Amino acid sequence: MIIAVDGPAASGKGTIARALAKHYKLPYLDTGLLYRAVALNVARMGLDPESEADSVAACDFDDAMMTDPALRDDDIGALASIVSAHPLVRAALMQRQKRFAAQEGGAILDGRDIGTVIAPDADAKLFVKATPNIRAQRRHAELQARGGTASKDRVLADIRARDARDSGRSTAPLVMAADAALLDTSFLSIEASVQRAVALVEAQRAKKAAV
Ligand code: CDP
Numbered sequence: 001m002i003i004a005v006d007g008p009a010a011s012g013k014g015t016i017a018r019a020l021a022k023h024y025k026l027p028y029l030d031t032g033l034l035y036r037a038v039a040l041n042v043a044r045m046g047l048d049p050e051s052e053a054d055s056v057a058a059c060d061f062d063d064a065m066m067t068d069p070a071l072r073d074d075d076i077g078a079l080a081s082i083v084s085a086h087p088l089v090r091a092a093l094m095q096r097q098k099r100f101a102a103q104e105g106g107a108i109l110d111g112r113d114i115g116t117v118i119a120p121d122a123d124a125k126l127f128v129k130a131t132p133n134i135r136a137q138r139r140h141a142e143l144q145a146r147g148g149t150a151s152k153d154r155v156l157a158d159i160r161a162r163d164a165r166d167s168g169r170s171t172a173p174l175v176m177a178a179d180a181a182l183l184d185t186s187f188l189s190i191e192a193s194v195q196r197a198v199a200l201v202e203a204q205r206a207k208k209a210a211v
């Protein structure tokens with residue numbers, strides 16, 4: 001079984017995907033980390049994120065990079081959304097994601113283009129959303145817990161800028177797949193979001209089994 005989970009920043013897709021991975025005992029890949037690794041490489045190598053050639057040069061990283069705590073920084077998220085708009089960066093990371101999705105026994109991946117590009121034939125697809133204000137609130141709380149000092153307004157502005165960039169790019173924009181189920185977590189607890197996600201996955205599997 002392949003499960004695709006997409007959605008904008010702080011919608012809850014990672015929390016939901018991790019819980020689904022546990023529930024269905026599937027290996028899980030947070031594809032945002034791949035783009036964040038490229039972004040961190042660009043920053044550390046002093047390259048230009050707006051340059052496609054520079055960003056492609058930063059796509060060569062080893063697995064140790066994927067566990068670097070700096071990947072979680074908000075400025076790396078913003079940088080990731082710049083480098084991820086380059087078609088050649090997306091192409092460089094594509095096989096790795098497709099291989100993960102196609103492994104025996106299935107997999108669950110979360111990101112922006114899993115249901116549309118990486119695993120268009122996924123058995124279940126979720127598109128997770130929440131209002132920009134609520135997402136900013138969540139990100140702000142996370143930042144504060146880590147000792148960050150950015151204001152809520154700053155976080156909201158960053159989220160809006162990232163949404164616009166991710167949805168507006170021409171290659172693999174953030175868009176809900178036609179056959180995805182929508183899950184709005186704005187007014188749902190984590191537990192309720194996960195419960196709803198399992199119900200939506202089960203409904204999609206039942207529908208597929210019936211045809
Ligand atoms: O966790 P959060 O939603 O804040 O970000 P992320 O999933 O780690 O993704 C960081 C950035 O990488 C996003 O803003 C996207 O621009 C990019 N990304 C993408 O283009 N395609 C994906 N499948 C995953 C992430």
Ligand code: CDP
Nearest residue numbers: 010011012013014015138185188189190193
């Ligand atoms: O992966 P993504 O950036 O979409 O979001 P996340 O990291 O799963 O969730 C962002 C924050 O929202 C985390 O601190 C979650 O615990 C929280 N969250 C929440 O408060 N309520 C939900 N229904 C889902 C997530």
